[in-house]
Amino acid sequence: MAAEGHDHLPASAEVLFELGWFKFTNSTLMMLIVAVFLIVVAQLATKKVTLVPSRLQNAVEWILESLIDFMSGVLGESLAKRTFWFFGTLFIMILFSNWMGLIPGVGTIGFSNVTPDGNPYPGDTFTPLLRGANADLNMTSAMAIAFALLWFYWAITETSVKEFFAHIFAPKGKFQGVMLVGMIVVFLFVGLIEVASIAFRPVALMFRLYGNIYAGENMLESIMNIVPIDALKWLAALPFYFLELLVGLIQALVFTLLCAVFLRLICEHEHDDEHAH
Amino acid sequence: MTVSAFILAATDATTEVANQGPVEKIVDKFGLHWSLFISQLVAFLIVCFLLKKFAYGPVMEMLEQRKQRIEDGEAKLLEIEKQLEESEAQKAALLEKANIDAKRMITEARDSVTALSEQKAQEAVAQAQTILNKAQEAARAERAAMAAELKQEFGRLVVATTSQVVGKELNAADQKRINDEAVSSLS
Numbered sequence: 001m002a003a004e005g006h007d008h009l010p011a012s013a014e015v016l017f018e019l020g021w022f023k024f025t026n027s028t029l030m031m032l033i034v035a036v037f038l039i040v041v042a043q044l045a046t047k048k049v050t051l052v053p054s055r056l057q058n059a060v061e062w063i064l065e066s067l068i069d070f071m072s073g074v075l076g077e078s079l080a081k082r083t084f085w086f087f088g089t090l091f092i093m094i095l096f097s098n099w100m101g102l103i104p105g106v107g108t109i110g111f112s113n114v115t116p117d118g119n120p121y122p123g124d125t126f127t128p129l130l131r132g133a134n135a136d137l138n139m140t141s142a143m144a145i146a147f148a149l150l151w152f153y154w155a156i157t158e159t160s161v162k163e164f165f166a167h168i169f170a171p172k173g174k175f176q177g178v179m180l181v182g183m184i185v186v187f188l189f190v191g192l193i194e195v196a197s198i199a200f201r202p203v204a205l206m207f208r209l210y211g212n213i214y215a216g217e218n219m220l221e222s223i224m225n226i227v228p229i230d231a232l233k234w235l236a237a238l239p240f241y242f243l244e245l246l247v248g249l250i251q252a253l254v255f256t257l258l259c260a261v262f263l264r265l266i267c268e269h270e271h272d273d274e275h276a277h
Numbered sequence: 278m279t280v281s282a283f284i285l286a287a288t289d290a291t292t293e294v295a296n297q298g299p300v301e302k303i304v305d306k307f308g309l310h311w312s313l314f315i316s317q318l319v320a321f322l323i324v325c326f327l328l329k330k331f332a333y334g335p336v337m338e339m340l341e342q343r344k345q346r347i348e349d350g351e352a353k354l355l356e357i358e359k360q361l362e363e364s365e366a367q368k369a370a371l372l373e374k375a376n377i378d379a380k381r382m383i384t385e386a387r388d389s390v391t392a393l394s395e396q397k398a399q400e401a402v403a404q405a406q407t408i409l410n411k412a413q414e415a416a417r418a419e420r421a422a423m424a425a426e427l428k429q430e431f432g433r434l435v436v437a438t439t440s441q442v443v444g445k446e447l448n449a450a451d452q453k454r455i456n457d458e459a460v461s462s463l464s
Contacts, residue, residue: 012308022312031317035324042332049339051346057336064336084337085329093324137307142317210307 009107009218013136014127026128027136030106034097034133067091074260079158079267086150090143091256094134098213098248101132102241104234107217134213134251137206144202147259155266167266168194201262205255212251216244428463432456 013025045060053061067088071080080087100106110128133139156164169191171183220240224233297305436452436459447455 010308011306013313022316023310025308025313028313028316028320031320035320038324039327039331042328046331046335049335051339051343053339057339060332061336061340064333065340068337085325085333088333089321089325089328092328093321136313136317137309138313139317139321141309142314142321145314146318146321 009135009214009221011214013131013138016127016129025136025138026110026131027133027139030101030130031097031133031136031139033130034093034100037100038092038096063092064088071260074257075264075267079154079263083150083154083263086147087256087260090147090259091252094143094209094255095249095252097133097139098251099245101135101213101217102220102244102248106130106132107221132213132217134209135217137210140206140210141202143209143255144206147205148202151259151263151266154263158267164266167268168198198266201258205258209251209255212247216240216247220244428460431463432459435459 013027015023015025016029017024041056042060045054045056048054049057068080068084071084071087074080075083107128107130109130110126113125113127152164159167169188171180171187173183175183220237223237223240227233227236303309433456436447436455439455440447440452
């Protein structure tokens with residue numbers, strides 16, 4: 001169980017075992033560890049909720065209160081409260097997945113790939129037991145697609161089906177006669193562009209997060225591989241760990257903030273615009 | 278299986294990838310798989326549900342309770358401050374009233390003392406006057422008595438002297454006449 005022979009970090013997560021159609025990868029294992037950690041912390045913090053909080057309760061309260069205040073600033077208090085279960089989990093899940101992916105051992109503890117006759121497997125000869133959960137496109141796409149579905153649901157329930165489509169296709173402003181007909185055509189075209197933009201947003205979200213985290217892990221591994229002495233590999237990567245801590249936080253913020261902004265934009269009513277102007 | 282068999286398999290896989298479209302290539306390159314996607318999605322939604330149940334719900338409720346308590350406390354504090362201000366004003370008013378009453382009482386007492394002392398002085402003066410009058414009266418009566426006694430003594434001496442001068446015992450009528458003459462000469 002060592003990192004020897006781990007020549008590169010593959011773009012996809014490595015399968016640890018398969019049960020029929022179900023595949024279990026090292027990033028799935030990491031994601032489950034993060035999930036269990038978060039649930040245990042949540043349970044411990046809220047086991048005995050008191051008005052004068054314990055240290056853990058206080059820390060959890062601080063995180064959640066800061067998050068809901070932040071989300072309220074973007075979405076407004078009502079929508080923030082309604083959607084906090086998703087956005088709160090999104091931020092916390094991404095943040096802790098990113099940070100826990102930096103724990104020594106993740107990506108370096110695993111097993112060697114050998115052929116049934118005991119020879120080294122051609123290609124990557126090492127499979128790590130754990131891999132950063134967000135360095136797997138399946139995880140980032142799961143979060144992005146979940147957001148996309150909820151996005152439409154919240155947009156329609158916050159406004160109406162008619163308003164939802166009007167927001168995308170209807171002309172903005174007051175026009176009459178020939179001008180109105182012209183604007184309907186223009187805004188129909190703009191609406192189609194908007195539909196394409198909406199369709200690509202979850203894709204951009206999933207690839208942005210995946211790309212940043214995968215690149216970070218790759219960079220750490222490459223930096224460590226530069227140093228020839230095994231005992232000193234960590235020293236070269238140390239400054240980059242601080243950078244990756246920051247990247248982990250920023251990416252969690254970016255993903256959550258973009259989702260919130262997309263929702264805010266699509267939930268904006270016509271009269272909100274008028275008030276804003 | 279030998280190493281060459283693995284290489285052959287890998288070569289086949291490479292050829293297969295070359296025949297794929299761009300989406301299939303991306304899916305294959307990044308290891309996107311339905312089972313993995315669905316398992317990650319389900320796991321993420323389970324975490325959402327559990328965190329909502331165990332963390333967000335109780336914590337938000339507690340934050341709301343605390344906020345409510347703070348608001349109640351603030352409201353009570355304002356009420357207490359208002360009551361304090363009222364009681365301060367009431368105290369000040371009472372003190373003011375007590376001060377005015379005390380001043381009034383002192384003034385009244387002073388006036389009363391002045392009036393009483395004046396009255397007492399007047400009474401004393403009146404009493405002294407009475408005593409003086411009585412003393413004058415007594416002195417006058419005593420003087421009159423002494424004068425009457427002196428007159429009688431003078432008359433008796435004049436009668437005795439006359440009796441000795443004339444060398445005979447004077448009768449009562451002569452004694453009375455001489456006495457009256459002597460007394461009338463004194464008035």
